[in-house]
Amino acid sequence: MRRLIKTSMLAAAICVAASAPARADGFFNPWAGVNFGSDIGDGRGSFGVGAGWMGAGIIGGEAVFGYSPSFFGTENDFGSNTVIDVMGNLIIGIPIGGQYGAGIRPYVTGGIGLIRSQIDGGTVFDVSESNNDLGWNAGFGAMGYFNDHFGLRGDVRYFRNFAGDDVTSSVGSFHYWRASAGVVIR
Numbered sequence: 001m002r003r004l005i006k007t008s009m010l011a012a013a014i015c016v017a018a019s020a021p022a023r024a025d026g027f028f029n030p031w032a033g034v035n036f037g038s039d040i041g042d043g044r045g046s047f048g049v050g051a052g053w054m055g056a057g058i059i060g061g062e063a064v065f066g067y068s069p070s071f072f073g074t075e076n077d078f079g080s081n082t083v084i085d086v087m088g089n090l091i092i093g094i095p096i097g098g099q100y101g102a103g104i105r106p107y108v109t110g111g112i113g114l115i116r117s118q119i120d121g122g123t124v125f126d127v128s129e130s131n132n133d134l135g136w137n138a139g140f141g142a143m144g145y146f147n148d149h150f151g152l153r154g155d156v157r158y159f160r161n162f163a164g165d166d167v168t169s170s171v172g173s174f175h176y177w178r179a180s181a182g183v184v185i186r
Contacts, residue, residue, distance in 0.1 A: 025054040025099050025186055027143070029153050033066075033180030037158075041071045041083070041176050048180075052091065054105070060091045062109070066178065072119060079121035079128075083176075085159060087113035087137050100148050107155075110138035115161050117174065133161035133172060143184050153184040 029050040035041040045068070052062025064087045071083040089111030097103025115135035121128050141155025156179045161172035 025060070025095075027052055027054070027062075027184050027186040029182055029184045031153070031180040031182030033178045035068055035071065035083075035176050035178050037177035038175055040073075041068065044068055044071050046071075046083075046178060046180070048085075052089075054091065054093060054095070054099075056099075058092055058094050060093070062089050062091055063087070064089060064113075071117070079119060081119040082117070084116040084118075085113065085135070085137070086116075087111050087135075089137070093143070097145075102145055102147060104142055104144045106140075106142045108138075108140045109155070109157070110136070112136045115159060115174065131161075131174075133174065135159060135161040135172075135174075145184070145186070149186055151184045151186075152181065154181040155179075 027050075029052075030048075031050065032045070032047045035044045035046055046066055048064065048066035050062050050064040052060055054060035064085070066083075066085040066087075068083040070081060072081040075081070089109045091107050091109045093105045093107030095103060095105045113135065115133045116131065117133075118130040119127055137157045137159045139155050139157030141153065143151055143153045145151035156177065158175070158177050160175040163172040
């Protein structure tokens with residue numbers, strides 16, 4: 001009988017633990033932005049998506065993809081030219097108002113990834129070149145939620161490449177800032 005009671009109590013404890021609500025806070029973020037702070041890409045538009053999660057506390061992670069068409073100038077001058085960034089970031093943010101319902105989460109973020117720049121000829125500058133550089137980004141922003149699942153997100157990030165092929169090298173010369181805004185769905 002004792003064995004049956006112990007087994008029943010263990011089974012009940014497992015069921016209670018298994019049905020506990022998840023503490024992770026996942027999100028999806030399509031965004032649009034503008035690049036600035038470099039001599040070349042100032043005022044050029046960009047767009048992309050981000051997806052990530054925030055743990056029960058204040059730390060989380062995200063993957064961000066950004067696409068900047070005509071980063072270096074018009075197609076007439078530079079031909080087809082783009083900058084693509086793919087970054088894996090750490091996020092530190094405080095959920096003011098909790099993780100559910102309306103609230104705001106200011107955050108800082110930073111990480112490393114790929115910065116790809118490409119120029120495919122043009123009438124003024126007949127140059128064709130592409131670079132796949134290891135780079136980093138750092139920034140800050142806020143996610144504001146209207147309810148459990150929908151809100152707005154805005155941030156400002158700085159991007160820079162490394163001069164060599166690894167993070168122990170000095171900083172590179174290619175850099176820019178991006179301000180972005182978009183919806184956030186959790």
